[in-house]
Amino acid sequence: MDRTIIEDALARIRPILQRDGGDIELVDVTDDKVVQVRLQGHCAGCPGARMTLTHVVGQILAEACPDLQGVEAVD
Secondary structure, eight states: OOHHHHHHHHHHHHHHHHHTTEEEEEEEEOTTSEEEEEEEETTTTOTTHHHIIIIIIHHHHHHHOTTOOEEEEOO
C-alpha cells in the first residue's frame, strides 16, 4: 500500500479531529495491510475513539486504499 495515499487520506481526516482538540499520526503500515495510527490530544483516550477509528478513519482509508485490511490504534 502506498504511504502517500494513506497520508493524503489522513490529511482529509485531520481537520475533523482537530476541531475537537485531537489529531492523528500514521505510525506504520504492516505487511498484512493494516494501518497503524496514533490518536493524539483529546482523541487519545476519548470514549468515542474506537467509533472514530471504525466509522471515520477506517471508512476514509478504505475508500483511498481498497486493499486495506484494517486500522488499529497504537500507543
